[in-house]
Amino acid sequence: MSSTLKHRTISSAIAEQLRDAVLGGAYASGMQLRQDALASSFGVSRIPVREALLQLEAEGLVQIFPHKGAVVTGLSQAEVDDVFELRGMLEVRLLRRSVPRLTDDDYGEIDIVQHAFADAIRRLDTGRWGALNAELHMALYKRADLPRSVTLVANLLTASERYTRIQLATKAAWQRAQAEHAELIGLCRKGQTEQACVFLASHISTVHADLTAMFAQRFAATPGV
Amino acid sequence: MSSTLKHRTISSAIAEQLRDAVLGGAYASGMQLRQDALASSFGVSRIPVREALLQLEAEGLVQIFPHKGAVVTGLSQAEVDDVFELRGMLEVRLLRRSVPRLTDDDYGEIDIVQHAFADAIRRLDTGRWGALNAELHMALYKRADLPRSVTLVANLLTASERYTRIQLATKAAWQRAQAEHAELIGLCRKGQTEQACVFLASHISTVHADLTAMFAQRFAATPGV
């Protein structure tokens, strides 16, 4: 339980573990999550489990039906399209506002995340790819100074991970993502904000397209998920 | 307790009452909301109050600090700008997708809300203006078929109400909004989607500008809120 220490409450620790499980595909979409079972499996009471589920519902990972329980949200091409279109609009807006204000220290932090990301790819530490990718994107938006938009984008990145982790699990795809990140960061460093925005938009579109290709392929085999 | 019957759980009923209170300005920004006090004032235990607060946090109305409690989110011009820019982007996108699919029945519902809105303005039923305005906007996006975006926009409309209810409480401003709604709906009915989108963008900008003017005026008197 080393991860528990990172959290100030049991609820948030459970939320993180549940989130990881859902993102990692441990539960099938549509599967019902019973509070009692989760509580005993985590060794806690049902209260923190309930609060964790409420958190996940706000993130769009589960849906709660009163008096019936929580079920894992379904995956769909429509949602992929929605999420990635939103990301394109919102992330570009954040980048445009943030880049002119990024400091050398900020770029230092960005580099650290970038290297951690590269490391994770090298090590095939697939479970961390999504989180590090999100961390890197968020680091670029650090100076956007739009808390609400930043929160929204953070949620969208989490939602993306739900798909990328299942369907974009090839090293090659992530290596390309990493190369694109490097170019993106380079443009930002040079102060070429508009070029960076254009590049970011295409980066997001690329991942979206990859995902769409995989999605079609995957659900040709297992329709109706 | 007639409103309680509308809800399937006490938590959601408390959430609605708390939301109304925050939107109506019953609590000052930054004010701490103590679970115990709220629970006894509502005549329930702290559990549903806690869950309601979690819901409001997801909506951005309060902020919860572990082991310290929940405080009402502060108001700021920066957040107004953020919220209304987001609304402009996201609502236009929803409208563009929804209009071509709106049915006659949908327009019937829209008309009903529109008339309720007009009535509320006539009666000076200020408490309902925001909710009916939100309902009308959402009715127009009914066929967008983008659940995640729709949820986001619903939250943004709620956030807007936080400001409009306090600072845009004049009948004239809302009458203009109503007139603009009428024109907007007219464009949609005629199938002039692009014109409707442009008009919607300007409608949102108009409210934003009104709010900004009021905001400057208001916080010249009471800075630092």
Place this chain on the structure above:
DNA sequence: TTAATATATATTGTATAAAATATCCTAGTC
């Protein structure tokens, strides 16, 4: 007098238990 530390109090967080609600199965009726 000031700083640091211990202690008391208030508030939140969690566990346990009771209440409410929905679902499923059975029996009875049309």
Place this chain on the structure above:
DNA sequence: GACTAGGATATTTTATACAATATATATTAA
């Protein structure tokens, strides 16, 4: 034979009780 009503069961929701944490106050030593 299909359909409704009633009750049993499983699950969620809420209340109560307890534990943990943070803040403020008082006390002591420098």
